[in-house]
Amino acid sequence: MENTLLDIKNLKVWYRTYKGYAKVVDGINLFVNKGEKVGLVGESGCGKTTTMKTVLRVLDSKVATVPEGEILFKNRDILKMKYNELQQVRKQSISMISQEPTAALNPVFTVGSQIMDIIRYSEQYKDYSKSEMLSLAVKTIKDVLIPDPERILNSYPHQLSGGMKQRICIAMALVTPRELLIADEPGTALDVTVQDQIHKLLKALVEEKKMSLIMITHSLGVARELSDRIYVMYAGNIVEVAQTKELFKNPLHPYTLGLMECVPRLYGGGISEGIYGYIPDYINPPAGCRFYPRCPSAMEICEKEKPPTVSVSEDHKVACFKYH
Amino acid sequence: MKNNISANENTADIKKKSFLSDNTREKLRIYWYKFSRNKFSILGLCIVLISIFLAVFAPVIAPYPQHVKEFVDYDKAGLPPCASYIFGTDVFGRDIFTRVIFSFRGALLMSVIVLAIAVPVGVLLGLIAGYYSGTWIDVIIMRITDVFLALPPMILALAIAAVLKPNLTSSMIAVTVMWWPWYTRLVYGMATSLSKEYFVKNAELIGASKPYILFHEILPNCLSPIFTKMALDVGWVILIGAALSFVGLGEQPPTPAFGQMISDGARYMPDLWWMTIFPALAIAFIILGFNFFGDGIRDMLDRGR
Amino acid sequence: MNTEILKVKNLKTYFAINKSSGKKQYVRAVDGVSFSIKEGEIMGLVGESGSGKSTIAYTIMGMYRPTEGEIIFNFNGKSIVTKSNKRSLEFKKNVQIVFQDPGSSLNPYHDVRQILSLPLRVHKIVPKDKIEEKIAEILEMVELPASFMYKTPTSIGGGEKQLVSIARALCSNPKFIILDEPTSSLDVSIQAKIINMLLKIHREQKLTYLFITHDLSLMRNISTKVAIMYLGKICEIAPTEIFYKSPLHPYTQMLLSSIPVISEEEEALKPKKVVSTGEIPSPVNVPKGCSFHTRCIQCMDICRTEDPVIHQVSEDHFVRCHLYKS
Numbered sequence: 001m002e003n004t005l006l007d008i009k010n011l012k013v014w015y016r017t018y019k020g021y022a023k024v025v026d027g028i029n030l031f032v033n034k035g036e037k038v039g040l041v042g043e044s045g046c047g048k049t050t051t052m053k054t055v056l057r058v059l060d061s062k063v064a065t066v067p068e069g070e071i072l073f074k075n076r077d078i079l080k081m082k083y084n085e086l087q088q089v090r091k092q093s094i095s096m097i098s099q100e101p102t103a104a105l106n107p108v109f110t111v112g113s114q115i116m117d118i119i120r121y122s123e124q125y126k127d128y129s130k131s132e133m134l135s136l137a138v139k140t141i142k143d144v145l146i147p148d149p150e151r152i153l154n155s156y157p158h159q160l161s162g163g164m165k166q167r168i169c170i171a172m173a174l175v176t177p178r179e180l181l182i183a184d185e186p187g188t189a190l191d192v193t194v195q196d197q198i199h200k201l202l203k204a205l206v207e208e209k210k211m212s213l214i215m216i217t218h219s220l221g222v223a224r225e226l227s228d229r230i231y232v233m234y235a236g237n238i239v240e241v242a243q244t245k246e247l248f249k250n251p252l253h254p255y256t257l258g259l260m261e262c263v264p265r266l267y268g269g270g271i272s273e274g275i276y277g278y279i280p281d282y283i284n285p286p287a288g289c290r291f292y293p294r295c296p297s298a299m300e301i302c303e304k305e306k307p308p309t310v311s312v313s314e315d316h317k318v319a320c321f322k323y324h
Numbered sequence: 325m326k327n328n329i330s331a332n333e334n335t336a337d338i339k340k341k342s343f344l345s346d347n348t349r350e351k352l353r354i355y356w357y358k359f360s361r362n363k364f365s366i367l368g369l370c371i372v373l374i375s376i377f378l379a380v381f382a383p384v385i386a387p388y389p390q391h392v393k394e395f396v397d398y399d400k401a402g403l404p405p406c407a408s409y410i411f412g413t414d415v416f417g418r419d420i421f422t423r424v425i426f427s428f429r430g431a432l433l434m435s436v437i438v439l440a441i442a443v444p445v446g447v448l449l450g451l452i453a454g455y456y457s458g459t460w461i462d463v464i465i466m467r468i469t470d471v472f473l474a475l476p477p478m479i480l481a482l483a484i485a486a487v488l489k490p491n492l493t494s495s496m497i498a499v500t501v502m503w504w505p506w507y508t509r510l511v512y513g514m515a516t517s518l519s520k521e522y523f524v525k526n527a528e529l530i531g532a533s534k535p536y537i538l539f540h541e542i543l544p545n546c547l548s549p550i551f552t553k554m555a556l557d558v559g560w561v562i563l564i565g566a567a568l569s570f571v572g573l574g575e576q577p578p579t580p581a582f583g584q585m586i587s588d589g590a591r592y593m594p595d596l597w598w599m600t601i602f603p604a605l606a607i608a609f610i611i612l613g614f615n616f617f618g619d620g621i622r623d624m625l626d627r628g629r
Numbered sequence: 630m631n632t633e634i635l636k637v638k639n640l641k642t643y644f645a646i647n648k649s650s651g652k653k654q655y656v657r658a659v660d661g662v663s664f665s666i667k668e669g670e671i672m673g674l675v676g677e678s679g680s681g682k683s684t685i686a687y688t689i690m691g692m693y694r695p696t697e698g699e700i701i702f703n704f705n706g707k708s709i710v711t712k713s714n715k716r717s718l719e720f721k722k723n724v725q726i727v728f729q730d731p732g733s734s735l736n737p738y739h740d741v742r743q744i745l746s747l748p749l750r751v752h753k754i755v756p757k758d759k760i761e762e763k764i765a766e767i768l769e770m771v772e773l774p775a776s777f778m779y780k781t782p783t784s785i786g787g788g789e790k791q792l793v794s795i796a797r798a799l800c801s802n803p804k805f806i807i808l809d810e811p812t813s814s815l816d817v818s819i820q821a822k823i824i825n826m827l828l829k830i831h832r833e834q835k836l837t838y839l840f841i842t843h844d845l846s847l848m849r850n851i852s853t854k855v856a857i858m859y860l861g862k863i864c865e866i867a868p869t870e871i872f873y874k875s876p877l878h879p880y881t882q883m884l885l886s887s888i889p890v891i892s893e894e895e896e897a898l899k900p901k902k903v904v905s906t907g908e909i910p911s912p913v914n915v916p917k918g919c920s921f922h923t924r925c926i927q928c929m930d931i932c933r934t935e936d937p938v939i940h941q942v943s944e945d946h947f948v949r950c951h952l953y954k955s
Contacts, residue, residue: 018357043816163908191677192843193905196887218816221889248891262821264847266888266895268873271850274821278786522734526794529690530748530801531721544738 004072005180005212006032006055011069013047013054015282016062022282024050026236026290027069029309032180037206037213039227039244041220043259045279047236048216052182054079056096057086073180092123095173096182100189101165105157111168112137112153115175122176136175144171145201163194167201174205181206184216199226220263224248229315232256235280235290238309242316252318254295289321297322358624365620371613379429386422394578402596412598414588420598423580424606430581431610434496435561439554442500446507447550451538453508454515466512472505481564485573492581495574499564503557510553514546548625556618559611566607582607632703634805634837635689636665640698642681642688646913656912658684660861661698666805666854671831671838673848673869675884676858677909682841684861686807689839690726691716704804722752725798729810731790735782741768741793742778748800763800770833771796771826788819792826799830807839812847824851846888846895849873854945857881860912860920863939867946876900877948879925919951927952 013025025047032038042048053059055071057078071078073089081089098104106114115137119125125136141149144167157165166186173181183202187195203226206213215226223230223244230247232240232255240253251257261272277294286292292302301321309319359365383389387408397417405412411420453465472480481498488494518524519542527541562582568574569583577584582603589599642659658681666672676682688695694714702709704723711720728734735744745764749755755763765775771792782790791811798806808827812820828851831838842848848855849869856866857880865878876882882900890896907924910916916923922932929951937951 018354043818161908191909192845193677193883193887194908196889196905199889219889220891224891225889259818260891262817263891264824264844264850265892266846266849266873266885266890266898268849268869271821271824271847273825275818278788278819522728522730523736525692526726526728526734526797527747529692529721529726530797531718531751532747533751536747540739540743541736545736547738 003033004031005034005036005074006030006214007072008051008055009070009072011051011054011071012067013050013059014065014067016065017283019283021065023285024236024282025054026285028233028236028238030231030238030241032212032214034179035210035212036229037203037215037227039215039217039223039230040233041217041223041230041259042233043218043279046233048233049184051233052096052184052214052216055182056090056094088123091121092176093178094180094182095178097166097169097173097184097186099185101162101169102157102189104169105165107157110154110156111160115140115153115168115172118172118175124176140171140175141168143174143205144168146171162190163198166190166194166198170198170202170205174209177209178211180212180214182214182216185218187222188218202226220248220260232259235285236282237290237319239291239320240316240318246313246316250316252312252316252323253291253320254297254322255291258294258296289319355624358626359620362620362623364616365623368613368616368618368620371609372617375428375432375610375613378425379432382425382429386419386425388419388422391418391422392426392578392580402592405598411602412596414585414599415592415596420585420602423585424582424603427580427582427585427603427606428610430492430575430579431562431565432558434492434499434565435558438496438499438503438561439557442503443507443550443554446504447511447543447546449504450508450511451515451542451546454512455519455534455538455542457512457516457519465508469505469508469512472502473509475502478564478567481568482571482573485568490573490576492575495565495568498568498573499561503561507550507553510549511546514549515542518542518545548622552618552622552625555621556615559614559618562614563607563611632668633665634668634703635839636699636701636703637685637689638663638699638701640685640688640700641696642684642693643696654913657861657915658912659688659695660915662858662861662863663698664856664863664866666837666839668804668837669835670854671840671852673852673855674839674841674858675843675845675848675855677843679860679909679912680858681861681912682858683809685858686726686809686839686841688714689807690724691720702805718752722801723804724807725801725803725805726807726809727791727794727798727811729813731787731794731814732782734794735790737781737783740779740781744782744793745778745797745800748797752801754801767796767799770799770830786819787815788823791815791823795823795827795830799834802834803836805837805839807841809841810843813842813844820847827851845884846890857884860909860915862920862949863947864921864950865946865948871943871946873898875946877942877946877953878950879903879927879952880921883924 008028008030010027010029011025012023012027014021014023028051040048050059054066055078066079073093078086078089105111116133119128119133119136125133128136137153138149141152146152146164146167152160160168186202187198190198199222215223217223227244229241229243231238232253234255240247240251240256247256251260255275258275262274264271275294280286280290280293286303288304289295289302289307292298295302299321307319307321307324309317310323311317312323378385395416395418400413400417401415403409403413409419409421411424413419449465449469453462456462480502484498484501485495488497524537524541527537565574566581566583569581570587572584574583575581585603586600589596589603592599640659640662643655643657646654646656662685674682674685684693687693689700691714695712700711702720702724709717709720742761742764745767746760749760749763761778764778768775768777773789773792773796782793795811811827812823815823824847827838830836840848840852852869854866854868855872857864857878859880865876865881876885882903883905886899886903887905888899890899903926910923918934919925919932919937922928925932931951937949939947939949940953941947942953
């Protein structure tokens with residue numbers, strides 16, 4: 001497809017442990033179109049961060065292996081790239097915002113010098129003069145709605161609040177033009193009101209710069225606010241994908257349904273019983289559907305066979321035998 | 325399907341006993357996996373086992389056990405390493421190999437006794453000071469510890485050993501006195517942070533007694549660094565013991581000790597080099613072994629990996 | 630049923646910090662809080678991090694010494710008044726707390742049996758030879774199998790750990806349990822299970838909860854009364870129904886409008902025209918006047934100079950804001 005920016009095909013990621021391989025990502029397919037905001041929703045330990053770290057190839061190669069699959073970024077496989085090519089992609093095309101702004105910033109350098117480093121080593125702006133670089137940094141800080149950018153540039157990360165630090169991280173991710181932004185739960189460590197501000201800012205910036213966004217989150221509410229299309233992930237598999245409106249109107253996979261019932265609603269009415277059980281062991285996962293042991297509508301076939309992904313309508317796919 | 329799971333749990337219930345031993349076996353397997361990942365750890369373990377074996381069975385293994393007592397045979401004095409005396413003989417005609425093996429005995433005995441006294445004392449003081457950190461109890465214990473840490477250890481040991489009669493006992497007392505503060509420091513740091521953990525707070529809020537909190541809640545969480553340090557310290561105690569005996573403050577002749585043998589031999593260097601080299605190599609061997617072993621223990625007890 | 634089990638009167642907890650200038654400064658973590666909880670209620674205490682909600686809990690438990698104020702407990706008609714951080718064994722039996730982080734609240738070197746037998750032995754709930762039976766009974770109460778007592782915290786998941794923490798709190802047959810964000814580090818599917826468990830136990834054991842959280846939509850579903858905290862003070866306090874129908878304080882409205890929701894119906898319940906701005910200031914430098922005025926969209930001149938007092942708007946609905954001065 002012309003319009004596809006990132007296309008992950010049948011990706012598998014395994015971690016080496018003393019008991020054997022933990023098959024954390026188990027053949028997922030995911031694509032992102034140009035200018036599209038995609039949400040990747042799943043509970044902790046479902047492999048969503050692992051997937052995205054594989055895209056940037058920042059996993060520890062001593063423990064993580066990719067036995068199968070390809071990650072096509074503009075039709076070039078990231079997994080087969082040489083180091084220099086990979087660095088070009090990292091510098092020019094894809095950036096990532098992490099969950100912990102405190103850990104993402106170096107505590108011994110000022111915010112300004114950290115932003116300046118990115119500008120200095122970027123492809124686009126490496127020939128800028130010092131004052132041009134500085135004004136670019138100031139502009140970036142202004143873009144993330146921080147008042148008084150000059151003071152912020154001269155302060156150290158510990159002098160800033162959590163929300164401020166996350167804004168700086170966003171600024172650093174967007175200082176050079178990028179095509180894809182991967183946001184790994186950018187609001188989870190922050191308070192509700194600040195989280196709301198960060199999400200709104202992120203959405204506005206991504207739309208303004210016509211970038212693509214992959215929003216990793218565990219919260220369906222956040223995904224609903226920020227994305228056009230949502231992938232629901234469970235235990236290393238994509239179980240359902242649909243346009244945001246369609247997904248919330250017509251959720252199909254038993255896991256998606258269960259997840260939605262668990263979310264406490266603002267209109268009250270109590271909370272459902274939750275989904276029985278826990279995420280499976282990745283070293284010896286269930287042979288069939290990985291959700292089978294917890295599934296309320298499990299059938300005989302689910303135990304033995306992996307459910308293939310079927311299209312129920314255009315843009316709405318689900319991996320479940322119920323819809324086969 | 326839900327019934328399926330609870331049925332599994334029931335069988336687990338019935339097979340509780342075997343389940344438990346499975347659990348222990350599993351734990352041992354993880355420990356061995358972590359320990360054996362570094363090949364040097366295994367080398368260290370071998371050296372430690374050999375040292376202990378030599379120390380325990382010294383009278384059986386040594387070819388000339390009578391050479392560690394009053395013994396003179398000038399006919400065989402100063403022989404270089406040969407088939408019947410593989411490490412050679414000293415100026416009194418005593419077999420160096422026998423004396424090295426018996427030195428292992430003294431050295432290991434010293435380490436064990438020193439650590440057996442220094443560790444409990446140091447750990448107890450560290451636990452109390454750490455749990456009451458910020459109060460006068462903490463101040464008193466830790467300032468006394470600081471005083472001991474501030475004195476240069478060798479000089480302190482020399483002073484103590486010199487005041488007392490120069491023999492193995494007094495050198496052990498000297499080393500013990502300089503050794504416990506390190507354990508106090510180590511445990512103090514851990515106990516301070518552990519006493520802020522919620523499980524300790526919870527025990528307090530439930531109303532558990534102070535000794536219970538100290539010994540059942542905090543102490544088990546400090547054990548792995550303590551064991552690691554102990555494994556490493558065996559070697560260092562041997563080294564300090566050798567240094568003391570080198571200057572004549574350890575075991576007295578004719579009973580052999582590493583330091584004393586080296587200092588005796590040093591007078592005949594380089595002609596009778598085997599008198600010095602073999603005891604020195606033995607010290608290097610044992611310290612290296614315990615260091616590798618200690619590193620292995622650290623890897624093994626590390627929860628992170 | 631209508632007796633007040635806990636009454637907190639003008640509670641203040643300050644922490645002294647030494648500035649480099651040598652001048653002593655105070656962190657006003659809790660600054661004049663009064664509320665009461667009736668028997669059988671579930672009171673939700675909601676606030677952002679740094680609002681002092683956990684400090685209130687810890688002061689009630691006796692982990693901090695209150696700077697001022699009284700904490701009055703009523704058990705079986707006997708009232709216990711405390712002004713310090715000393716707590717009697719009887720208090721410790723009747724009041725329990727479940728902490729936020731299930732990882733740190735269980736000793737990794739103990740197995741579940743050891744963890745649960747501590748309160749049983751300390752408060753002599755059952756004779757020594759019956760302890761294992763009682764543990765199995767308590768584990769059943771939180772729907773864990775009896776074989777669970779041989780597991781260690783390192784070998785079980787976060788949700789199960791929190792269930793064990795709850796089981797431990799239940800061991801001494803308490804009357805009152807403080808829940809300090811018991812589910813905020815867990816996934817929603819596990820949160821649902823634990824919340825249902827807590828509600829079931831609440832019904833069966835006739836308990837009273839003080840539930841501390843930052844999640845307003847969770848509170849909507851479980852509490853009978855909600856209090857909102859900001860910088861050590863309570864902004865608004867009301868029964869749940871009234872609270873969500875007509876949130877009055879501008880801060881409450883801002884909190885409600887920030888919640889990410891998953892349906893249109895919920896979207897309609899959020900206050901309109903409220904945009905969240907700014908961040909909670911450090912409790913060392915609390916703004917003059919109303920502490921919220923720096924972020925308030927309806928800020929008036931009086932708010933910058935004068936700290937508002939609590940106003941009663943309706944029978945059980947109290948707001949601390951100049952807008953509702955009668």
